[in-house]
Amino acid sequence: MKNFLLLLITLLSTTLTVEAQKKKDDKKSDKELIAAETDKEIVGDTYNRWSIEFDLGQSKGAKPYSDGYYASDPDKFLGGFMLNHYGFGVRRMISPKFGIKTHFSYDDIKNMPGSESKPFKLQHLQLTFEGVVNAVRLFEIQDNAKRFGLLFHFGIQASQMSPKMNTDVSNNKGKKELNGGILVGLTPAYRIFNNVSLYLDVTVNSNIRQHFTWDGAYSQRNNNLTGSLFETSLGLSVALGSKKMHGDWALIQDKKDKEIDGLNKRVGEIETLMNDSDKDGVPDYLDAENNSIAGVAVDTKGIMVDKNNNGVPDELEKYIDKTITNNNNTNNSTITTGMLEQLINDGYVAAYFDVNSPQPTNASSDNIGFILNYLKNNPNKSVEITGYADEIGNTAYNNKISTDRAQNVKTILSKAGISPSRLTIVGNGVDDSVDKNSEYARRLVRKVVFKIK
Numbered sequence: 044m045k046n047f048l049l050l051l052i053t054l055l056s057t058t059l060t061v062e063a064q065k066k067k068d069d070k071k072s073d074k075e076l077i078a079a080e081t082d083k084e085i086v087g088d089t090y091n092r093w094s095i096e097f098d099l100g101q102s103k104g105a106k107p108y109s110d111g112y113y114a115s116d117p118d119k120f121l122g123g124f125m126l127n128h129y130g131f132g133v134r135r136m137i138s139p140k141f142g143i144k145t146h147f148s149y150d151d152i153k154n155m156p157g158s159e160s161k162p163f164k165l166q167h168l169q170l171t172f173e174g175v176v177n178a179v180r181l182f183e184i185q186d187n188a189k190r191f192g193l194l195f196h197f198g199i200q201a202s203q204m205s206p207k208m209n210t211d212v213s214n215n216k217g218k219k220e221l222n223g224g225i226l227v228g229l230t231p232a233y234r235i236f237n238n239v240s241l242y243l244d245v246t247v248n249s250n251i252r253q254h255f256t257w258d259g260a261y262s263q264r265n266n267n268l269t270g271s272l273f274e275t276s277l278g279l280s281v282a283l284g285s286k287k288m289h290g291d292w293a294l295i296q297d298k299k300d301k302e303i304d305g306l307n308k309r310v311g312e313i314e315t316l317m318n319d320s321d322k323d324g325v326p327d328y329l330d331a332e333n334n335s336i337a338g339v340a341v342d343t344k345g346i347m348v349d350k351n352n353n354g355v356p357d358e359l360e361k362y363i364d365k366t367i368t369n370n371n372n373t374n375n376s377t378i379t380t381g382m383l384e385q386l387i388n389d390g391y392v393a394a395y396f397d398v399n400s401p402q403p404t405n406a407s408s409d410n411i412g413f414i415l416n417y418l419k420n421n422p423n424k425s426v427e428i429t430g431y432a433d434e435i436g437n438t439a440y441n442n443k444i445s446t447d448r449a450q451n452v453k454t455i456l457s458k459a460g461i462s463p464s465r466l467t468i469v470g471n472g473v474d475d476s477v478d479k480n481s482e483y484a485r486r487l488v489r490k491v492v493f494k495i496k
Contacts, residue, residue: 090293091238091284092142096132098244100276101125102150102167104257107268109212112258113160114152127151128276134175136290142175144196148274152257163258164207167272169248171226173198177291192232192240192291200226200248206259213260222270224250234292238282248272383417384495387426394452396489398435401447403455403491411455414493418461425465425496428452432472433488434479446470452491467496 101124103114132146150167154160178193179185205219228246235241250270254262262268282289317326386392392414394407403411418424430449432441449468457463474488 089286090139090288090290091282091286092136092290093283094134094280094289094291095283096130096134096144096146096242096278096280098128098130098132098148098242098276098278099126100128100244100274100278102128102148102152102272102274104152104165105271105273107256107270109210109256109258109260111161112154112163112210112212112256113158114155114257125153125155127153128274130276130278134280136175136177139290140177140180142177144171144173144175146171146173150272150274152272161210161258162208163210165255165257165259166205166207167202168205169200169202171198171200173226179291190234190292192234192242194230194232194242194291195228196230196246197227198225200224202248202250204253204255206255208259210259212258215255215259215261218261220253220255222250222253224248224252224270228274232280232291237288237292238284240280240289240291242278242280244274244276244278246274246276248274387414387417387493387495390492392493394448394491395486396448396491398433398489399444401444401451403448403452411452415456415459415461417495418456418465425467427467427469427494427496428456428491429469429471429494430491431474431488433477433485434473434475435485438472442470442472445472448489448491 105114108114128148128150130146130148132144134142134144136142146169148169148171150169151164152167153164154162173196176195178195179188179191200223202222202224203219204222205217206213206215209216226246226248228244230242230244232240232242248271250268250272253268253270254266256262256268257270257272280289280291286293392410394403394411396403396407414426418426428449430445430447430452432445432448434441436444446468447470449470453463453466453468456466474490477484477488479485
């Protein structure tokens with residue numbers, strides 16, 4: 044027995060030493076350990092399923108006993124401690140939540156030192172086949188549990204009982220009996236390294252078929268006993284495999300959970316696509332102009348309707364005719380003024396220019412007239428006039444022509460009766476927001492835009 048214990052301690056010591064060295068040398072493993080303890084996920088079958096377990100501790104037969112025999116004094120709390128249980132097991136997790144294991148143990152059942160029980164000694168060998176439930180994953184608390192784990196195991200067991208000394212009630216030394224029953228246990232654990240954990244196991248065995256009492260007395264075959272054995276042990280679990288972490292600890296997303304997350308993501312994308320930022324009735328993913336002015340009619344692509352192609356939406360032109368050109372002060376005038384300011388400031392009213400020309404095109408006259416009418420009907424407002432050029436040409440030339448364009452529009456408005464003090468100019472040089480290789484795109488950035496102050 045001493046040799047067995049020495050071998051077990053040597054195995055445990057060697058395992059701890061190897062894992063400690065591995066942790067020191069393998070920095071990638073450290074990074075994965077950190078990832079496993081945060082909200083990052085290790086998705087898929089990237090964890091070790093097999094593990095081996097070594098444990099030692101104390102076992103006590105609870106019942107039955109002959110008169111005058113017991114494991115420890117009933118009047119003493121816990122009845123003291125005696126190292127008499129040694130075990131070895133192999134476990135495989137079939138899924139992150141469920142697994143199977145087999146476990147072999149040797150128990151040296153005898154009276155506790157200092158106990159008032161009569162002396163006895165019985166050898167108990169046991170082999171189990173069990174199901175395992177990872178309670179942390181079952182209740183989905185692994186993100187919070189981090190290094191802590193909890194396993195629940197249950198199953199069937201076969202055992203051999205053999206008295207090792209004669210007592211005053213029996214002369215059964217050397218006799219053997221095969222028994223069988225069920226067992227259930229709880230195993231809290233703490234991860235030391237990626238693939239090594241320390242655990243405490245508490246297991247209750249119930250023998251359905253038993254004729255020996257724990258002190259070695261024998262009951263007749265027609266008097267079957269129901270025996271109970273309690274085992275408390277401290278153990279070490281070592282994962283086997285090429286992965287960086289055992290499945291007890293790695294944050295794993297089940298396939299079904301992954302599918303659900305994928306569906307949720309797609310639903311979220313659809314919801315985003317169905318957003319209507321400018322409230323024009325056209326979803327953003329179909330809206331070619333997703334900053335149209337509220338209340339202005341748009342087509343099926345979300346573009347404000349401009350049938351005469353003069354750069355001003357038709358519906359706004361109607362408001363202009365009613366409220367500005369005709370000085371029709373209705374209840375809609377306040378709303379219209381706000382809409383007009385947004386239209387101007389958002390760049391929907393602009394003057395455009397031909398290549399290398401500082402003078403606006405004839406088609407821009409209506410838009411400059413739009414600004415003129417607005418300023419005449421809002422004498423307390425001023426406007427900033429900003430000129431742009433396309434990317435063709437050098438920087439100095441583009442800076443100059445953009446300023447010249449703004450200046451020429453200012454001159455037009457000044458000569459039309461707007462005080463120069465209400466007009467400021469800015470030369471912004473190149474507008475590089477379009478493809479410079481597209482002739483039609485460049486037409487859109489040779490422009491002057493306005494901002495109401």
